[in-house]
Amino acid sequence: MKAAIIGFGKMGQAIAKGWIDKKVFNPEDILASSGSYDRLMDACEKLNTTPMPSNAEAIANADVVILAVKPKMIADAMQECRDLLAASDKWIVSVAWGIDCEELEKLLPGSHHISTIPNTAIEAGCGIMIYENQSTLTQDQKALFVELFEPVSMLVEIPKAQMNIAGILGGCAPAFTEMYLEALGDAGVAYGLKREQAYEIAAKMIEGVGVLYLNQKNHPGMMKDDVCSPGGSTIRGVMQLEKEGFRSAVISAVQAIADPKK
Numbered sequence: 001m002k003a004a005i006i007g008f009g010k011m012g013q014a015i016a017k018g019w020i021d022k023k024v025f026n027p028e029d030i031l032a033s034s035g036s037y038d039r040l041m042d043a044c045e046k047l048n049t050t051p052m053p054s055n056a057e058a059i060a061n062a063d064v065v066i067l068a069v070k071p072k073m074i075a076d077a078m079q080e081c082r083d084l085l086a087a088s089d090k091w092i093v094s095v096a097w098g099i100d101c102e103e104l105e106k107l108l109p110g111s112h113h114i115s116t117i118p119n120t121a122i123e124a125g126c127g128i129m130i131y132e133n134q135s136t137l138t139q140d141q142k143a144l145f146v147e148l149f150e151p152v153s154m155l156v157e158i159p160k161a162q163m164n165i166a167g168i169l170g171g172c173a174p175a176f177t178e179m180y181l182e183a184l185g186d187a188g189v190a191y192g193l194k195r196e197q198a199y200e201i202a203a204k205m206i207e208g209v210g211v212l213y214l215n216q217k218n219h220p221g222m223m224k225d226d227v228c229s230p231g232g233s234t235i236r237g238v239m240q241l242e243k244e245g246f247r248s249a250v251i252s253a254v255q256a257i258a259d260p261k262k
């Protein structure tokens with residue numbers, strides 16, 4: 001099986017790296033096409049993926065197509081490929097933000113497609129991939145979708161009305177968490193830790209909290225209470241975060257994306 005990745009930027013490359021690392025695809029079976037051919041050549045040289053001269057040629061030679069261009073670029077990028085996609089049993093996984101099944105059907109009528117929102121951690125094989133419960137994939141294609149993406153991500157099926165909010169938590173919030181990681185690193189450095197060591201400690205801490213929640217499903221407030229010994233140190237930091245509006249700032253950040261006009 002061969003995969004065409006249309007749009008070989010941050011997300012296109014993250015998927016390719018995750019797949020190569022988990023041996024889902026041989027690098028050369030990932031056919032990449034992108035905007036600037038020079039940038040594409042550089043990226044493909046690093047990953048040993050196959051650079052393709054056009055989107056149409058990448059798609060013609062692949063079984064599955066990952067659509068990883070910016071949402072506004074889809075119509076342009078796929079113009080020459082619409083007929084081929086409608087007439088074949090090639091199937092498309094869109095990762096484009098805000099493009100649901102109905103929208104994608106307008107852009108690529110009659111094709112087999114599924115709308116998803118992945119996150120950058122797919123590169124490390126521990127991503128999240130939100131996917132819409134409605135798609136035009138056949139049963140066999142849906143099974144292949146799971147086979148390709150389960151090794152690199154947790155798959156979460158979501159109805160159309162909740163794609164946006166689920167996508168924000170899974171796909172956008174990594175940036176918030178990375179800011180938190182950076183801030184902890186800065187604080188560690190301010191108190192004398194080496195930066196690399198500060199980031200490593202903070203990153204492992206974030207990973208551990210996630211795993212602990214997923215294993216036990218205890219309420220996060222209870223998990224926090226478990227860390228705060230009576231009269232101890234942690235509660236002083238927790239109180240300061242409350243004073244600074246930490247939780248409220250996080251909710252506002254989500255709102256800024258969910259209700260951009262607010």
Ligand SMILES: NC(=O)C1=CN([C@@H]2O[C@H](COP(=O)(O)OP(=O)(O)OC[C@H]3O[C@@H](n4cnc5c(N)ncnc54)[C@H](OP(=O)(O)O)[C@@H]3O)[C@@H](O)[C@H]2O)C=CC1
Nearest residue numbers: 007008009010011034035036068069070071077095096097
């Ligand atoms: N980054 C993330 O964390 C996430 C991104 N997404 C979605 O992934 C998609 C890509 O985002 P991201 O990777 O961040 O953006 P990037 O800008 O990094 O990547 C977009 C890529 O598309 C290429 N491109 C531009 N025009 C064309 C064209 N006509 N045909 C083929 N390729 C083209 C660009 O090439 P060049 O730069 O050379 O012009 C670039 O490599 C978006 O739809 C976004 O919503 C979804 C979830 C998370």
Ligand SMILES: O=C(O)[C@@H]1CCC=N1
Nearest residue numbers: 096097117167171172
């Ligand atoms: O910022 C964006 O628009 C993309 C979609 C989700 C994460 N990055």
